[in-house]
Every structure is written in structure tokens, then in C-alpha cells.
Amino acid sequence: PDDPAIAAQFVLKSSRARSGIQHMLAGFCDPGWHGSRLTLELKNVRQKHRVALWPGLLIGQMVFMPLSDNPDRSYRELGHYNKHETVMPSWETLKVGTGLTV
Known part of the structure; x- marks a missing residue:
């Protein structure tokens, strides 16, 4: 949220959880976070089955x-x-010494 007086949290839809997708709980948007894509860490917890994802699939909501x-x-x-x-x-x-900078 661009407004510094708003925070946000990504919440996985229960239908996605039932299909075997788990969100790794790093979807908090601090007040003032802006201008970036939100990175979501998703995991397939079904050990022997694939879980299909495709563009436009509703996987969660922002609170x-x-x-x-x-x-x-x-x-x-x-x-x-x-x-x-x-x-x-x-x-x-991305620390000094890796060839990348913060």
C-alpha cells in the first residue's frame, strides 16, 4: 500500500489450500511499501502430485x-x-562481497 497509514496482508484462498498449495507466510506489506510486485512464496505440499497454477487463477486475497x-x-x-x-x-x-549491492 502506497499510503503510509495502511498495511496489507496476503491470505491464501481455502480452495487453493485444499488443492495442496501452501503460502509460506511472507506476504505482509508494511505501511509505505510501494512500487513493487508482491513476491509470494508458494509450496506444493502434495508429495506425489502436481498442483496446476495458471495466469489468472485466483489464489488469494489482500486484507x-x-x-x-x-x-x-x-x-x-x-x-x-x-x-x-x-x-x-x-x-x-545481496550483501557486499557477492558482486551484488543492496
Whole structure:
């Protein structure tokens, strides 16, 4: 959410969970997070069966939570994943010495 007084959380649809998909619980959008695609970590928990996913498949929903006040320092200023147009690896893997920068 671009508004610093709103946070959001991705929630997996129960129908997807019943089909064997599990969300790895990293879908929280801090107040001030903006300009990026939300990266979702999904796992097939069916050990011997594939789970089909396709473009346009509804897999979850976003729950938006208005805050009573703006945070002192928002993710807009502190966040590692703002303004990325593609999926990003963990910022912890982008440390000095790896050839990549934070």
C-alpha cells in the first residue's frame, strides 16, 4: 500500500489450500511499501502430485488494515524491496562481497 497509514496482508484462498498449495507466510506489506510486485512464496505440499497454477487463477486475497496513525518511519524510507519491477531475492543475499549491492 502506497499510503503510509495502511498495511496489507496476503491470505491464501481455502480452495487453493485444499488443492495442496501452501503460502509460506511472507506476504505482509508494511505501511509505505510501494512500487513493487508482491513476491509470494508458494509450496506444493502434495508429495506425489502436481498442483496446476495458471495466469489468472485466483489464489488469494489482500486484507488491507488502516492504521490509526502514520508510522514514525515507513517502509517507503526503510524498505529493501520498494520500486522493483521483478521478483527479488532476499536482500540478505545481496550483501557486499557477492558482486551484488543492496
